[in-house]
Amino acid sequence: MKLVEKLGMTRSTPELYEKIAPGPGLDIHAFHNIKSLVHTRLVDLLDFSAIEDVPDATLREWIRDVTRDVSSSEKIPLNRKEQDVLISDVVDEILGLGPIEPLIKDNTIQDILVNNFKNIYVEKSGVLYLTPIQFRDNAHLMQIIDRIVSSVGRRIDESSPMVDARLSDGSRVNAIIPPLAIDGPMLSIRKFGYTPLTLEDLISKNCIVPQIVEFLSAAIKSKLNILLSGGTGSGKTTLLNVLSAFIPKAERIVTIEDSAELQLQQPHVVRLESRPANMEGKGEVSLRDLVKNSLRMRPDRVIIGEVRGAEAMDMLQAMNTGHPGSISTIHANSARDALSRLEVMVSMGAMTISETALRALTASAINIVVHLARLPDGQRKFISLSEITGMEGGIITIQDLFVFDQEGLDASGNVFGSFKATGIPSVFSEHINRSGIKLNRDIFNFNRGIGK
Ligand SMILES: Nc1ncnc2c1ncn2[C@@H]1O[C@H](COP(=O)(O)OP(=O)(O)OP(=O)(O)O)[C@@H](O)[C@H]1O
Ligand SMILES: [Mg+2]
The missing domain is CATH 3.30.450.370 (Beta-Lactamase)
Incomplete structure (x- = not known):
């Protein structure tokens, strides 16, 4: 089957199609064949340890020469466009991630x-x-x-x-x-x-509204502990990156992640990354180890990219004992679900602590849970901002300050609804005030329709 016919069978965006399609007439197997011959010839000719220092244009010229040789010795004629595609592919193969390199770029x-x-x-x-x-x-x-x-x-x-x-x-x-x-x-x-998304992007895409951002900014500056919850790919890490801009520049921030992806803008950030065990099952450094270690690094804030296991307990204890102002993300289906997941995570650390004691610890450690969702139309949206107000009858009490109320889908399948304040003032108003931040009263009373 010809490559172009093969491509025609798959649904793809036109740009992707353009990027990989060689000229018509060349069989995909012949194309792969010649590419691998060129690659093998290059391996014989070049010193790969020094290849990254070779200018791109020179490397392309070398590959073009080898390609011409191979194409004439194998009697597979290549037109200019096919040569170009082949050269790009080989460059990606040598220096990058092969066929997915164009997707990365x-x-x-x-x-x-x-x-x-x-x-x-x-x-x-x-x-x-x-x-x-x-x-x-x-x-x-x-x-x-x-x-x-x-x-x-x-x-x-x-x-x-x-x-x-x-x-x-x-x-x-x-x-x-x-x-x-x-x-x-x-x-x-x-x-x-x-191009990481900015606060302006999130507001212009109607993911969140300025009133809620104003509240979050005050919460961060006054060092409340915040948990960003949501399903997979709901925009938790993106919002964490964006919100981190509200952390005062003078603070020393320690970030802790399994795989470093946070991009904080502050000048004083130290980044830690966990490490899995080696071949002999040794040398593991868990998030939990890093959280413990970070507390000895004189942090003003500890930011855990995502809590997912036993480190939950260390995080809660740190939040409660002299390291407030923490922000983290957690996979959960709602604010309440986020709290029950934290409980499960703590029990993964094999801690013997009663359910009530654990809930009391959680209720006093976590102040705010922001829940996000990925909607059916692909949008990432703020769904609710809830405050933890305490404990009642062994249950953690929470109240929503802001919500997004989804009213339906328009004709093209896009979600419409409204962002609103529930009208309840924050239990942390006094705390925020004492930190010298003046909250605009209007943010607790608004209703803003989106879409339709
Ligand atoms: N508000 C947004 N609008 C559009 N795209 C967004 C928005 N927020 C995040 N994204 C994009 O969605 C993808 C997922 O975002 P992000 O990594 O922040 O999600 P996550 O909830 O942390 O995911 P995971 O559960 O996998 O850690 C990213 O490619 C990001 O660029
Ligand atoms: Mg994430």
Whole structure:
């Protein structure tokens, strides 16, 4: 089957199609064949350890020469466009991440999901697209996964078949391979590096409104402890990055993550990243170890990128004992669910603490839970801001200050509804006031319709 016909079978965005399509007439197997011959010839000719210092234009010229040689010796004529595509592919192969390199460079793509070597999806503006891009085979995909993982000093093999890593631009990577991944190696990349969303972006996209931002800014400056909750890909980390701008510049911030993806703008940020065990099962440094260690680093704020396990207990204790002003994210379906998940996480740390004591600790440690969601139309939206007000009859009491009320979907499937204040004033008004911040009273009384 001709490559162009093959491409026609898959749904793809026109730009992706343009990027990988060689000229008409060339068989995809012949194309892969010649590419791999060029690659092998280059391996013989070049010193790969010094290749990163070679200017791009020179490297391309070398590859063009080799390509001409190979194409004439193999009697596979290539037109100019096919040569260009082949050269770009080979450059990506040598210096980058092979066939997915153009996706990495494309700033409009947010997620790259490699389900198997020939099934690659991307997410653009909240919508998933199948791309026509493919790896040659599983071994080829595995080679690229290895390259990513080893560049951050981690490894992936049968005994340790899943790993978190990141790309040099800060994008977050997860790789999982057989036997856990049944149909071959899989790769999920959450791109983060290029154009992080700003507060202005979130407001102009109607993800959140200025009144709620004003309250959050006051909460952060007055060092309340905040948990950002939501489903996967609901925009928690993005909001954390954006909100971190409200942390005063003079503070020393310690960030703790499994795979560093936070991009704080402050001058005084020290970043810690956990480490999985090595081949002999030794050397693991967990989030929990890092939280404990961070408290000895004279932090003004400790920011845990995502709480997901036993470190929850250390986080709650730190929040309660002299390290307020923490912000973290958690996977949960609602504000209340976030609190029950914290309980489960604490119990993962095998702590023997009664349920009531644990709830009391949570209620006094966490002040605010902001819940986010990814709506059916792909939008990420603020859903609620709740305050923890205390305990009653063994249950943590919470109250909503602001909510997004989804009223329906318009004709093109976009969500409409309104952001509103519930009219309840914050229990932390006094605390915020004492920190020298004047809250505008109007923010507790507004109703703003969006869409329709
Ligand atoms: N308000 C927004 N509008 C549009 N896109 C957004 C918005 N917030 C986040 N995104 C995009 O959605 C993707 C997921 O965002 P983010 O990583 O912040 O989510 P998350 O909830 O932390 O995900 P995870 O659960 O995987 O950690 C990113 O590509 C990000 O650029
Ligand atoms: Mg996240």
